[in-house]
Amino acid sequence: MFIRIEKGSSVSISRQIADQIRALCLAGALKPNEQLPSVRQLARELAVNQNTVLRIYERLSAEGWLEMRHGDGTYVTHRPPIWRMNGQRQQFADELQQLVRRGLMLGLSTDELRELLDQALASQAEVAALSHNAQEPSP
């Protein structure tokens, strides 16, 4: 499970980790029934407070992404809770709306805004391709 933390960012460390675990579940990099590292292991690996990792696992379990089996470990659930994404999608749409308004206020044209969106999508595709290659080393 590859997770990277951006230090000092305006996004809290716990949200960075939780977002990445959700993304890994959605992308299928973490498969249903797959076991996650223990709280201790992940805390040590990321050099992050154990309480923080525990709270993340608890939150993701409450959301239906993970399942903490008592005395056994933490696993990915059978089906990621896609329905939970609806609220977040709405929030994303609102944020995008705000962003577009700011862009227009800065004097960007609609074409320029579209171009920026295309660029962002293209760079995401690159990142995805890179991490895909990293996960499946050539034989």
Place this chain on the structure above:
Amino acid sequence: MSQPVVVLNSVVKRFGAHEVLQGLSLEVRPGQTFAFLGRNGAGKTTTIRMLLGLLKPDAGSIRVLGLDPGKHEIEVRKRVGYLAEDQQMFGWMKVEEIVRFMAPFYPTWDHELANRYARQFELPLRTKIKHLSKGQAVRLGLLLALAHRPELVILDDPALGLDPIMRKEFNRDLITHLQGEGRTVFYSSHLLYEVEPVADMVAILDHGVLVKQAPTEALRDQVKRIALSRADHQEFGSALNALDVRLSGEEAVVAVDNAAAAIRALEAAGCTYRIIDLNLDEIFEACVAGRKDNHDSGPVAPAAAGVG
């Protein structure tokens, strides 16, 4: 409820006419990793020296593990592990010699544990201290601070002078050997982003008073900047409890300590505003900015004054 491990109550400390601590109060709960932040000269090391009984407060009271360190200095030192900022050790001693030298000072010294840390920290036992790398010296300091199984560990800017990889390693050691064993940690630093991954609670000291204390997770939700029109700021700014105000163009950008309350006030007033999330450096800056006595950061609107 278990009693707090550290309590400072309205502590004042003066050096001559200079008041280094101006009524500092704080509390550290058992098992907590408490990050004590401040710029250089904010009073961090002075506070730590008082926790160890090396300095006495001019007013106020201090309790460490229920004891007054000014009166029970030896007892406190026995039960507290201390890693000093830029710790000076006898350079001519070998690592194994200083470990043997330190042991008799502590009745609870655990030789097994000292040996285990020496192995885990990969310390070369037969090397002289003056030939250790910076990272090895910090780990040796940590070994010496931990081998007597202290209930409270005080770390005074331990990451100072460590490169990013050694810092991460140090944080790992802290997580495994201190948090993993349920110890209370009082961790002083001047870098918020350095302590964020490991701290449960963050306290920011500036010019001898605590300007902010919050659970690490809550810090970003509480401290934000809010941009609003200058006119709205003139009218409603006083309701925001601003830490700091910056004027740019038609906008006033206000740093607030309690974002939820500020947003409620602006909603109630029907203002349009924009919320700006801050990174940790900006949060730190916002918390200490309003108290800075310099005027080079541009004009400050009247609403920023008189808050306190």
